[in-house]
Amino acid sequence: MKATEILADPLVEVTAMLLTPPARELYALLWRAGLLEVEHRAPKRPAAEVRELRPAG
Template sequence: MPTTDALADPLARVLAQLLIAPFLQLYAVLWRLGLVEIRQHRSKTSPPTTPTQVYAEQRQAG
């Protein structure tokens, strides 16, 4: 293993820890403004897995 690999992992980990909070906050702002849409792809044959999905399917059915 080259010596640069040993230095890259700790640096990447620190950089990721420093940047994760601002990126999550940016994502949240974009989502609240309606610029980001969250979609979940699932097949029609798979059952709903969350209470939100169950409620949405009940509303669509009737």
């Protein structure tokens, strides 16, 4: 048992587990039918101002 499962409400957890797959399938169906549109928005700042993350060390 995970630590997060101990604090979670069992009814909410079961409901989420049951509704998540059908919600994903419905989203995919609507997307394929052309009723939903996915947009990839450009960053608000120019690329020159965006700093890259580098590992410490």
